[in-house]
Amino acid sequence: MTTSRSRVTLPSAQKMYWAAEQWRNRALIDDRSLFSGEPMNGAAAAQELVEAFVEQPDLGAGTFYEKLETQLATVSADAVQLAAELMYVYYLIVTTRAARGKTKREQIQMILDYRDAGTTDLPDEFAEALAGGVAHPGTGYNTFRWKMFAYLIRVYEAAKKLPRAERSGVFTEWDAFQRFMGGIDDQSVWSQRFALEHMLFPDYAPAITSRDDRSALPKVFAKRLGGEYEVAEIVRRLEPNAWFGNRAYTDLYRTPYRELWQQPNPKMDAYVSWARRFTDMLEQPRATWQERALRAAETLRAASSGAPIAEPLRAALHDLDSGLASAVSAVVSWAENDDAAARHALTAFADHRGGEAIDRFLDRVPDDVLTGGRAQMALASALLMAQGAEELPLWPFDTAAASHRLANGYPGQDSSTVGENYVLYLERLDAVRVGLGTPENLWATRLDAAVLADLLVRTGRPDGWEDAEWRAFDAWRTGKAVALTTQASTSSAGAVTAPAEAPETEASSTSFEDLAAALSLDEQGIEWLEETLELLRLKKQLILQGPPGTGKTYLARELAEFLAEDPKRVTLTQFHPGTSYEDFVQGLRPDPENPTSFRVVDGPLIRIAEEARAHPEATYVLLVDEINRGNVPAVFGELYFLLEYRGETVTLTYGKDFSLPGNLFLIGTMNTADRSITALDSALRRRFYVRDLRPGETPVDGMLRNHLTQHDAELEWLAELLDRANAIIKDKDQRVGPSHFMGRQMDETRARRAWNYTVMPTLREVFYRRPELLDQLEFATLKAAVTHTAGDAAAD
Known part of the structure; x- marks a missing residue:
């Protein structure tokens, strides 16, 4: 064979x-x-x-x-x-x-x-x-x-x-x-x-x-290989482009082969377009990274020579991102207390290569010393630079997630090790090098691409950039706008020149990564969020629908404040069966200065639209909570037309000409569990993109587990409890959402109270003819099934 x-x-x-x-x-x-x-x-x-x-x-x-x-x-x-x-x-x-x-x-x-x-x-x-x-x-x-x-x-x-x-x-x-x-x-x-x-x-x-x-x-x-061959033979003849340790394979879906036959990636094109503006700024930060590599090499030499390892280790890691301070302290303390174990761990970088060296090193560091994949990656990659920073650069702690999103990074697997994710990071750097060069002649080194990624995410405003250019760039890197290239919008801007020193990190508005963290999203949830923001930008109208407890309103508000960048530019209104056109759009109300007459009063829609029109450089968002509880056709009136034809003008009921400004977004939330509520008609649905929030599905599925891991690790069994309950319930519209267990200062007693007095009353109404199923859904029964222990009811 x-x-x-x-x-x-x-x-x-x-x-x-x-x-x-x-x-x-x-x-x-x-x-x-x-x-x-x-x-x-x-x-x-x-x-x-x-x-x-x-x-x-x-x-x-x-x-x-x-x-x-x-x-x-x-x-x-x-x-x-x-x-x-x-x-x-x-x-x-x-x-x-x-x-x-x-x-x-x-x-x-x-x-x-x-x-x-x-x-x-x-x-x-x-x-x-x-x-x-x-x-x-x-x-x-x-x-x-x-x-x-x-x-x-x-x-x-x-x-x-x-x-x-x-x-x-x-x-x-x-x-x-x-x-x-x-x-x-x-x-x-x-x-x-x-x-x-x-x-x-x-x-x-x-x-x-x-x-x-x-x-x-x-x-x-065919041209590269001198003839047409079947795929198996193509793979055999091409040089390997994917490595783990010393083991290689050839992947035609990876750089640089991917770029030879697949369609261009718009996200990478945008990344490269902006990156070209920063390539002259690399010298000083590049020297800083190379200095880190030298200190990492000193640490490995100390490990091999028998010298005490704690101080060289401290020196190698001391200037990493501030968010890593506690992780660095824990590793150095471990080395001080167990020099032999730390020395043994560091030999992984002498005996193995690349991602495999990272995994071998982390296998030898106790779990309670260095926890969390991002911290593990940052510290291990800082030490890996001793093998050659040009090809094995640092994974920056604060900028990794943002650069992954901006450059459309290769995703890992559920079972990917830290070392494997580092290899995928290197592939992303190579993809950038292809974008800035060619598949046959890659631009610069991986170190250059890594430093460039760090600059793109963290740099302040370079000299010579005009206001519009800087706003477009910052909107792109924080995820608040559709990716833009610089050619069309910045041709008149002055050339970017390297400052005498690396640009200062400037306080920036909330980033996409901040939003994802606030929502406790996992990797699939982050992809869902990216797509949701893109849908909002395309149509400017979005509905989040799902059963109670899935965080629809919370997510909508976070989305709105992220886009608007100021809570004052967000208006929240809630529909109910009595909500009318006069309440929402515009209506006659008694004139307080003349009780015998009426005047036209603008509703929340008109008010926020006029404010948005007066400030076209800003984004405004109108939230309509429980949008399907009102008589939507009657409430929206002639706005049906404007929702589909943005930029057109209509005459409102009370005679005013009106249009929806382009910088106004509408986000609605809709309950799918209460079947007594009238569903939205197809005409309105056509005017909104609709995103589902359902337990057991992305993005809701990973929220609770992520939240508990970050804030209440000892309660992670609550995620299993919720999964088990929803498997018993089966009906997608009746499943229980995670928000019941995501409050502040959560403990088992609060969780049980939320279940018994918020969740169970609804389930008893839904399954009143199925007592055997309700027995399985009791909190103590569910907890016993997932933890093999009884609940703490006596502690209340």
Whole structure:
């Protein structure tokens, strides 16, 4: 078999390869269950799935899992077990950027729960493999999940029809495997076939599941390689572009190969456009970073020579960002108290390379000494610079998240190690170098790109920049405006010259990262927030909808204040059944100076619109809480037209000409749990983008866990309690949101009171005919299930 560089060497992929190997050996070659390892009559179970699912497709309404439960209603427990294990294989290759590990696990367990007995739950070691993955198969892989699943059943069925002695050759020899797969219809399920090829033959088949990409790549690289080759051969012939430690692989979706065949990235284009204005400012801060690298080298020399390590360590880390002061102090104190252990940890940078050295170092530092991924990354990367700052620069603590967003950084996996995330950081720096140079001739070094990223996020206003240019730049870097290039808007601005000293850090308005932190968002939530802000900028009207407790109003207010930059430019109004056009837009009211007459009084919409019109350089936001509780068509009146045709003018009921200024945004919130409330009509929905906030889904899913990790780590079990409760409730519109557990000074007693006196009264109304379900939703019962202990009711 031809060897290649197609096996992904990142740590997050290794358990996936292990699990795929177990599936090959246990389930395909042998006749055992993947999860239990016990004997299974796979041929009989596969036949049941063929008859119940493959030959009886359900194309009606309902989710895939709702229909699957019905289709498998009469099959054996072994067939249900096989269905869950094949769904596990379906998800195994998928990165957690496409499907979160938690989602994968829950959906596999959902299938196993179709039977009360006779199935084996997903083992922890196999569950851990779902936190990685190496491919993003695309929307078709999910949209046509039923086809992919049916194909997996057919593959497994065909394997079980082979004699036991023949299976080993089929699933360990590439040519035999190809002949075997050729006998199974793969029309419209090519991505699933390509996924199986990589998982079972990772040293030959690349992790490219797109048929279109596989068709395009031979032509793209024909000139470079002297001929058109299949993708596996292209990967084998190209130089590796991805490393972890000393292990390399070739990834055509990474820099510099990605830039040769994929569409330009607008975010990177904007980043590079602004970055060009700062490239002359690198000299002084670059020298500071190189000085840090020299101090890191002194620390490693002390470690190898036997000299005391604490003081060199302090010197190497002392001038990192102020937010790292406590982490630096903890590490230095540890070195003072246990010199031998600290010395042993530092040898990782002598024995290993790059991201692997970071992971080995952190493995040797006690968990209670250095906690938190960002602090770990910053301190470890500061020491890693001893290996060569030009190619292995510092990961700046305060600017990492912002530069990741601005440059469209490569995302990690749920199971990515700190060292792996550092490697992804280096790839982002290389992508910037390509943008400023070419794939064949990268601009400068990684150190230059890292210093440039730090300048872009933290620098004050350079000399010669005009007001409009500076506002556009600051809006771009803080996430408050659509990314703009400098060519059109700043051609008249003076050239940027390097000041005598590095520019002072200027106090800036709240950044996107500050907003994400205030909302306790995880990585998927941050992506959701970016998309939400972009939708707001495109249409200027947005509705956040979901059940109570999902933080709709809080999120709306945070969004509004972020965009407006001043709470005085935000107006909040709440609709109720009595809200009228006269209340919201404009109406006649008694004149207090002349009780016998009436005058036209502007409502909150007119008032904020006029203020926004008077200050076109600022952003204004009108929040409409519980927008669907009012008679929306009557309240908005002729504004229906203006919401769709911004910039047009209408005559209001009381004769005034009016238009909506471009710097006014509207954000509404809408309750989806109270079905007595009239839903918005399609005409109004068309005028707003609508974003869902639902428990168990992004961004709500990660909020509570992130909040507790940062503020109440000892209460992290509350996140598991909420997940369990919502799994019992099932109805998406009745699930419980996290805000009940996110108050200040939260403890178990407050959490239990919130549950008993806020959540349970509503659940009792909804499920009054299901007392057995309500028993499962009692706070003490839920806590016992997730912590295996009783609640502290007696402490109240």
